[in-house]
Amino acid sequence: MNRIKQLFKNKKKDILNIYFTAGYPNLSDTKTIILELEKAGVDLIEIGMPYSDPLADGPTIQESGTHALKNGMNLPLLFEQIAEIRQHSNIPLILMGYFNQMMQYGDVAFLLKCAEVGIDGLILPDMPLYVYEEQYQTLFEKYDLTISFLITPQTGEERVRKIDALSKGFIYMVSNSSITGAKTGISEGQLNYFNRINQLQLQNPRLIGFGISDHKTYSTACQYANGAIIGSAFIKTIAQEGDLTTLIPDFINFVRNPQLETTEIV
Amino acid sequence: MYQVNERGYYGEFGGAYIPEMLFPNVEELRQCYVEIMNEPKFQKEFQDLLRDYVGRPSPLYYAKRLSAHYHTNIYLKREDLNHTGAHKINNTIGQILMAKRLGKTRIIAETGAGQHGVATATVCALMGIQCIVYMGAVDIKRQAPNVSRMKMLGAEVRPAESGSKTLKDATNEAIRDWINNPENTHYIIGSVVGPHPYPDMVARFQSVISEEMKWQLKEQTGNENPDIIIACVGGGSNAAGAYYHYMDEKEVRLVAVEAAGHGIHSGESAATSVLGTKGIIHGSRTLLMQTDDGQIIEPYSLSAGLDYPGIGPLHAHLIDSGRAEAVSITDQEALDAAFFCSRQEGIIPALETAHAFAAMDKIKYSEKDVVVINLSGRGDKDLQTYIKHLK
Numbered sequence: 001m002n003r004i005k006q007l008f009k010n011k012k013k014d015i016l017n018i019y020f021t022a023g024y025p026n027l028s029d030t031k032t033i034i035l036e037l038e039k040a041g042v043d044l045i046e047i048g049m050p051y052s053d054p055l056a057d058g059p060t061i062q063e064s065g066t067h068a069l070k071n072g073m074n075l076p077l078l079f080e081q082i083a084e085i086r087q088h089s090n091i092p093l094i095l096m097g098y099f100n101q102m103m104q105y106g107d108v109a110f111l112l113k114c115a116e117v118g119i120d121g122l123i124l125p126d127m128p129l130y131v132y133e134e135q136y137q138t139l140f141e142k143y144d145l146t147i148s149f150l151i152t153p154q155t156g157e158e159r160v161r162k163i164d165a166l167s168k169g170f171i172y173m174v175s176n177s178s179i180t181g182a183k184t185g186i187s188e189g190q191l192n193y194f195n196r197i198n199q200l201q202l203q204n205p206r207l208i209g210f211g212i213s214d215h216k217t218y219s220t221a222c223q224y225a226n227g228a229i230i231g232s233a234f235i236k237t238i239a240q241e242g243d244l245t246t247l248i249p250d251f252i253n254f255v256r257n258p259q260l261e262t263t264e265i266v
Numbered sequence: 267m268y269q270v271n272e273r274g275y276y277g278e279f280g281g282a283y284i285p286e287m288l289f290p291n292v293e294e295l296r297q298c299y300v301e302i303m304n305e306p307k308f309q310k311e312f313q314d315l316l317r318d319y320v321g322r323p324s325p326l327y328y329a330k331r332l333s334a335h336y337h338t339n340i341y342l343k344r345e346d347l348n349h350t351g352a353h354k355i356n357n358t359i360g361q362i363l364m365a366k367r368l369g370k371t372r373i374i375a376e377t378g379a380g381q382h383g384v385a386t387a388t389v390c391a392l393m394g395i396q397c398i399v400y401m402g403a404v405d406i407k408r409q410a411p412n413v414s415r416m417k418m419l420g421a422e423v424r425p426a427e428s429g430s431k432t433l434k435d436a437t438n439e440a441i442r443d444w445i446n447n448p449e450n451t452h453y454i455i456g457s458v459v460g461p462h463p464y465p466d467m468v469a470r471f472q473s474v475i476s477e478e479m480k481w482q483l484k485e486q487t488g489n490e491n492p493d494i495i496i497a498c499v500g501g502g503s504n505a506a507g508a509y510y511h512y513m514d515e516k517e518v519r520l521v522a523v524e525a526a527g528h529g530i531h532s533g534e535s536a537a538t539s540v541l542g543t544k545g546i547i548h549g550s551r552t553l554l555m556q557t558d559d560g561q562i563i564e565p566y567s568l569s570a571g572l573d574y575p576g577i578g579p580l581h582a583h584l585i586d587s588g589r590a591e592a593v594s595i596t597d598q599e600a601l602d603a604a605f606f607c608s609r610q611e612g613i614i615p616a617l618e619t620a621h622a623f624a625a626m627d628k629i630k631y632s633e634k635d636v637v638v639i640n641l642s643g644r645g646d647k648d649l650q651t652y653i654k655h656l657k
Contacts, residue, residue: 052429052561053547055441056285062428074559099283100546104560125285126546130273150286154448159289174287 003092004120004146004169007043008205008226015227016218016255017207018234019046019096021064022081023073025239030081031088032244038091040252046123046229047082049075049097056125056150060232064239075105079117086118094148096123099131111139121146121169129166137166148172153193157200164202173197173225175210186211186220194224218255230255268513268584274462275551277587279579282461284549287445291453292549294368296463302367303360303470315359316474319392320349322356324475326482326638331610338631341492342613342641343479343508352616352643353472353504354385358454360471362389365452372396372451376440378405378433378500379570380412381616381643382456387421397421400439402432405570412647430564433574437548457501458578461549465506465578472507479638480511493635496521497642498621499592500536500572502581504642509584519591522581523625525567525618526594536565538577539585539592547576553586568597568651569617571643593628595621601655603627604645616643617651 007015018037022030030047037045050065050073057065082093095114102110102124114122122145132140132147140147146169151160153176163171176190197206208221209229221228237251238244274280274296282292302308316322325344333340345353358375365373373390375397377383383399390397399416403425406413416423429435437460444453458465458472476495484490495512497505499522512518527535535541542553547562554576555563567573577585584590595603600617603624608614615623619642631637645652 053434053438055438055549056287056445058442059428066429069561098546098560100556101560103545104543104556104558126283126549128281128283131281131283152287152290154290155286156290 002120002144002146003090004044004094007092008170011043012205013226014222015043015207016252017044017046017227017229018042019048019229019231020234020238021048021050021061021068022078023050023068023071024064024235025067027071027073029244030078031085033238033248034085034089034091034093036245036248037252038089040249041256042091042252043227044092044094046094046096047078049078049095049101051098051101054098058232060235064235075101079113082119083117092120093118094121094123095119099124099127107136108139111136111143111145114145115143119145121148123148123172125150129162133166140168150174151197153190160197160200160202164204167204170205170207170226171202172229173206173208175208175212175221186217191224198224215255215258268580268589270462270466274466276580276583279550279552279582279586280462280465281551282549283546283551284461285445287448288441288461288549291444291448292461295467299364299463299467302364308363308367311363312360316356320355320359321347322474323478323482324348326479326486328486329611332607335610336626337633339636341483341486341636341638343475343638345475345504345640345642346613346615346619346644350381350385350388351646352381352385353475353507354382354456355388356474356507357456357468357471357503358382358385358389361452361454361467362393362395364467365395365454366393368452370450370452372398372447373454374398374400374440374443374451375454375456376400376433376436377456378402378436378573379647380405380409380416381571381647383421383423384412384415384419386454386456387416387419390421391419398443399423400426400436400443402426402430402436404431405433405436409570409647432564433570434562434564441548457503457574458506458580459501459548459550459574459576465550465580468503469506469510469580472503473510475504475507475640476509476511479508483636483638487636489636491515491518492638494519494521494629494631494637495640496523496622496625496637497640498523498572498618499577499581500525500574500618501576502578504640506578506580508638508640509590513584513589520584520589521625521629522585522590522592523621524592524594525569525572525600525621526596527566527568529596530594534566536567536573536575537594538565538575540594542577550576550579552579552582553577569600569621571616571618572621591629593625595624595628599624599627604652613641614645614652615641616645617648619643
């Protein structure tokens with residue numbers, strides 16, 4: 001069974017999905033990062049394929065991508081790395097990138113390769129729904145790959161239902177109308193949006209991303225959805241001086257558990 | 267046949283490959299742009315401004331000395347005489363009226379050389395609407411006079427510091443701004459690029475160029491169709507306007523002139539139709555310059571208005587289907603043409619437009635032909651560059 005479907009079958013809450021850019025900070029860090037995240041108890045991992053023009057990403061992720069490309073990261077190499085990592089890890093893995101990258105690799109070859117190396121799902125934020133439905137849905141099903149579409153506070157109910165019908169795995173709930181890493185904290189308006197989506201009784205589990213950076217935002221997200229996605233805050237963490245084998249578990253601990261010393265005194 | 271279809275495609279090119287965060291804005295525009303543009307009240311306001319503010323119709327001028335030199339009949343469509351000095355204002359006038367209809371109170375735009383930024387800042391001042399222009403940090407340095415013009419017009423110029431810090435990055439930053447401000451902001455794209463409906467909307471606003479050409483040619487030559495229309499293509503907005511009403515007239519040859527920079531295979535070029543492959547840039551499926559791995563390549567041209575790594579989906583379709591012929595012109599050929607045109611006709615063309623003039627040395631034509639060159643902009647903004655090459 002697909003590892004993402006398996007995960008959501010067994011676990012309904014407090015799911016932590018961590019995003020990182022492949023090839024950053026160093027070309028060969030992919031393996032260390034995935035193994036450390038798995039060891040630290042992260043539930044699934046989103047591997048970003050670095051892209052020259054990442055429209056849906058904020059400056060932190062774009063910079064990490066620019067850096068990774070300079071390091072020499074590319075898709076064939078990434079697939080090689082993932083195939084090797086799969087010998088040592090069974091954590092659900094998602095590839096996140098832009099539709100142009102899949103097109104240039106060769107769309108069918110890309111999907112086949114994902115399945116071969118042990119990728120479980122894809123997020124392609126700029127692939128239109130009808131393109132997926134008409135051209136790729138059958139292939140995704142054939143290769144047992146999940147697809148997660150995004151919804152935002154501006155996505156209307158009819159479209160949310162359409163996305164729910166097409167998504168397999170989980171729905172990526174963009175927490176606010178914003179690019180990644182732009183805002184922190186969760187507002188009343190966002191809570192209303194989370195509640196509104198909850199009331200729709202969708203078939204797919206939902207993970208909240210964008211603006212999740214610490215325990216407080218993580219636990220709020222977990223309260224209103226099945227879990228949370230963290231990207232920019234994690235990228236900033238691994239950009240720091242220090243050993244990934246310390247930085248990563250420390251960060252996951254910081255997110256998962258309340259921090260006494262940082263609790264605000266009201 | 268060359269019009270956009272229901273889904274926003276020209277043949278296989280076009281569409282709207284955008285993240286969900288942009289969907290509501292783009293969808294709102296898609297649903298109502300044609301209806302709004304067809305409203306008699308909108309049309310009247312648009313036409314009145316084009317006449318009284320922009321100074322349209324722009325003349326169609328028979329270039330006697332150039333014609334004698336090339337042994338043919340060359341007409342110049344004088345978009346350089348528009349307010350702000352280029353065709354760009356046709357589109358920004360249209361889009362600011364569109365933004366007002368949509369109830370938007372904040373305008374963003376991207377600019378490369380600054381011409382579209384100036385045209386946007388101009389219409390925002392005209393309407394009293396807040397204006398933010400994204401411009402690559404590198405371009406801000408090399409196009410200082412236009413930065414000052416935008417500021418004088420009351421616009422805020424924000425440097426794009428990401429990637430290569432030029433036009434493509436300014437476009438990325440503008441798109442990000444739109445994602446962050448989905449409710450009150452309209453994004454005025456400056457060319458026939460971006461997600462549907464932008465390429466079609468911008469082409470329609472620019473189509474006034476060929477609309478006028480039809481009756482002007484009829485008056486001057488007795489025939490509303492020329493034999494050849496030549497226009498430079500970066501994203502392709504002036505070319506789209508000059509071709510628009512002739513696309514289905516098969517006997518009219520459409521010539522698209524791209525910037526070859528230091529030479530097509532020099533590694534420093536912007537000749538997208540030759541060097542580009544099919545892919546996605548700024549939400550549109552089109553031809554673009556990219557690596558095998560799908561990373562977008564930074565193009566090069568001495569002319570800041572032509573160094574865009576993609577080409578509008580309409581032009582990708584016109585070229586791919588053989589309807590339009592693509593010609594590449596190097597920096598040096600464009601410079602030579604700029605000086606030649608200046609001394610032959612007393613008109614200093616924009617460096618972009620100079621590429622279109624240089625195409626006369628590359629294409630086949632006969633003595634009886636009527637050739638229209640779309641004189642998309644004047645060369646004031648390029649004086650610094652021209653002065654360096656004064657002989």
